[in-house]
Each structure stands twice: as structure tokens, then as C-alpha cells.
Amino acid sequence: MKKKEAAKLTPEQFVAIALEKLRNPEHKGIHSVYSGFNEAFREYFPGLDPVETVKQLAEQGKIKVRPTRGGAVIYPAETDVTSPTDGKRTLEKMGLV
Numbered sequence: 001m002k003k004k005e006a007a008k009l010t011p012e013q014f015v016a017i018a019l020e021k022l023r024n025p026e027h028k029g030i031h032s033v034y035s036g037f038n039e040a041f042r043e044y045f046p047g048l049d050p051v052e053t054v055k056q057l058a059e060q061g062k063i064k065v066r067p068t069r070g071g072a073v074i075y076p077a078e079t080d081v082t083s084p085t086d087g088k089r090t091l092e093k094m095g096l097v
Contacts, residue, residue, distance in 0.1 A: 009044075011041075011045060011048065011053045012062055014044060015053075015054070015063060018037050019063075019075075022035045022037065028081070029064075029066075029073040029074050029075035029079065031068065031073050032051075032074055033070050033071035034070065037074065038050045062077055063075060063076065063077055064076070064079055066081050
């Protein structure tokens with residue numbers, strides 16, 4: 001017996017659920033490839049490109065994205081994604097700025 005199909009989510013809702021359910025509590029975001037997000041997105045939204053959709057949501061301020069090896073990491077919009085190796089931040093920690 002097949003599961004009853006629920007109403008289809010919007011891409012924004014899909015990303016929000018992915019961030020909630022796929023994120024390891026030790027991390028602030030999810031890797032688009034290693035988490036399986038891109039593959040699941042393509043299966044759920046045939047014909048839509050997850051990379052372009054994520055870029056659009058980031059441009060709208062709905063999420064934050066950082067490129068990383070092998071893909072990108074997707075974060076909730078309220079997350080501080082400043083690199084811990086950011087030069088200015090490092091100088092501040094050293095008391096030089």
C-alpha cells in the first residue's frame with residue numbers, strides 16, 4: 001500500500017525542513033552534497049536545480065550559503081557564518097585592532 005501523498009512543499013519549506021532534520025547538532029549547517037540534500041531535492045522537485053534554488057534563497061536572505069570543498073554548506077538565515085580564520089576577526093582576538 002502506498003503512503004498517502006501530502007501536499008507538495010515549496011522549495012523554501014523543503015530547505016527549512018532539511019536544515020532542521022539533517023543538521024548534526026554539532027554543526028551550524030548542512031553540506032549540500034554529503035547530507036544528500038541535492039539528490040533529495042532533485043527527486044522531490046524534478047526539473048529544478050538545487051544549486052540555483054539555494055542561490056536564489058540566499059539572495060533573498062532566506063538562508064546563508066558558504067562554498068566548501070565538494071559543494072556548499074547551507075545555513076539558517078540567522079546563523080553567523082563568519083569564517084573563524086577571517087583576518088580582521090583574528091586580529092581582534094590578538095588585540096591588534
